[in-house]
Amino acid sequence: MGIFFHSVTLDESKCVGCTNCIKRCPTEAIRVRSGKAVIMSERCIDCGECIRICPHHAKRAKHDHLSMLEKFTYKIALPAPSLYGQFNNLDDQDYVLSGLKKLGFDDVMEVSGAAELVSEATRRLMDAGTLQRPVISSACPAVVRLIRVRFPDLCDHVLPLLSPMETAARIAKQQAMQKTGLPKEQIGCFFITPCPAKVTDIRMPIGIEKSEVDGAIAISEIFPQLSSRMDKLTPKDLESLSNSGIIGVSWATSGGESSALLKEKYLAADGIENVIRVLEEIEDERIGELDFIELNACSGGCVGGVLCVENPYVAIARLQRLRKYLPVSQNHLEKNKTVPEEMNWGSGLEFSNVLTLSEDISRAMEMMMEIDKVEAELPGLDCGACGAPSCRAFAEDTVRGSCRKEDCVFILRKEIRRFADSLSNLDLDGGKRTNDDE
C-alpha cells in the first residue's frame, strides 16, 4: 500500500472519544484509542459520514483555500452543479458564474456542461454493448472507493469514464492555453466542491495517473463571499457564461445522471447505507434486468455533500425551479464518432484487499476461528466502549493484535472479579480461623 491522502481528518483537540463516528463508518475505519478517534487510512473512503455525525465537530475536511489562486497566472473556477442549489430564488446560473469571476477567477467552466458530455459518452458506450451490465456509475468517488474495498466482484462493472469534474478541467485547460498562450503549469483549475471525497479524488485519482484539477475549494468556504458578490452584481457585471442544460444541472441530484441516459432500466440510490444494500444485491444477482446503477454516497445526491450549506431537499427544490426553462443539453460530442480516447480511464478499478484478514488464506481461516472464539466471550452489546464499532470488530482487532481482550469493560470486570475472589480466598491467617469468620 502506498501513502494515503485523505481529505477527512481529525481535530484531536475537539475529539472527546465518543462512539458516534465509529458506529457510523461504512468501512469500519475508525477506532477510539487512548480517548481519541483514529482513522485507519487504508480503509477510509472519504465519504464524510463521520463529519456529518460528529456532535463535537472534531472531524473536518481538508480542502484548498482561495489564497491558493495566487499560485497561478490564469485561474478557472469549476463549479459543481450542486453549487446552484445553495442560492435562493436563483433563476440563472450566470449570477453564480459572474460572482465567481468577481472573486478573482479569470474564467469559469461549468462542471454541469462537462457532465452533459459524460452523459453522451455513457450513452454511446452503453449502446456499443461492451460494458459489463449492470453498469455502475463512477461519478461518486466515495462509492468507487467503497466498491474497491468491499465489493471485489463489482470492480469490473464500474463505468470507466472520467468524471465531469475531470472532463471540465481538461477542456478548460485546453481552451485557456489556446486563448492565453500560457503554458499549462500557469493555468489553475479549481473545483468548487460539495464533498471531501472529491478533494481526495484530485490528490489520489482512480483510473487516471494525475488529475488536471489543481485545487478544490469547499462550497461552504466560498459561499459567504460568493453570495455577497452576487448581491452586488450590476447589470453590466452580469456576463453570459452559462452553457449547460437540464441534463447537466440534474447531475447535482440523485437520479440525474441515470435519467440523462434516456433509458428505462436503471436504478438510482442515495445515502451510503442504501448504496451498500444495492451493491450487495447486485453482487448476488438479485437485481435483474437493469442496465445502469447510479449510486451517490450522500442523501439526495451531491446536494447532500457535507460541504454544502443548504439542506439537500431544499436544494433539490431550487434546482427544479432553475432548470425548468433550460434547454435539455447544451454540450455534445462529435456526431457518429466513438467516445474520445481522453475521456476514458487509463486503467480499470482494481480491488484493494485492505479488509481481508491475511494474504494467506489458511492463516486468514485460522484468524477467523480465533475471532469466533474471542467473540463468543464478548457480551454482544456492541457498546463501543472498547473503541471498536462492534463486538465482532473488536474480536477481529484483538486477533489482528491491535488491542487486548481486557480493553472490553465486561471482560475487564470479569477479570477484576476473579482477581478479587482469589484475593479474598487467600488464606491470610495461616489456616487458623475464628468462629466469627464463619
Added chain:
Amino acid sequence: MSMLQLRYSVPGDDFTRAGEASGDVKHKLKKLGYNPSAIRRVSIAMYEGEINMVIHAGGGEANVDVDPDKVVIVLTDHGPGIADVEKAMQEGWSTAPDNVRSLGFGAGMGLPNMKKYSDEMTIDSVVGQGTTLKMVVYAQSEKS
C-alpha cells in the same frame, strides 16, 4: 489443512430473515480473501437453497465448511421432501405459494440456479422426511 466450519439455523417462521445465513457466509469469505468469483457463486447458490428451505420446508440447518480450495454447503431440512427431483430441476417448475410469488420468488429457478452456480450438487430427499442438499464450489473453477 485448516477448515472453517460455519453453522446456521435457518428459521422457517420468518420469511423476512431468509438470506441472512448466505449473507454472513459471503461476508466471511470476503474477509478471508476468497476468490471473488467463487464468493459470488457460493452466495447465490446458497441463497437460493436457503430461500427454498424457508419457502418449502419450514427452515432447517445450513452447514458450511470452508477450506482454501473449496466451500461445501450442506442444507438439511425436515420438510415435505421433493417428490420428483427431476421435475424440480426443470427451469420454471415451482410449487411455491402465491404469497411469496408476489415478492418475486417462485420463478422455478432455485434448483437450476444452484446447479448452475455450484461445481457439484447432490440432492437426497425422502417424501415426508426431508431433504439434504449438498453443494460444492471450488475456489478455482472453470465456472465463473
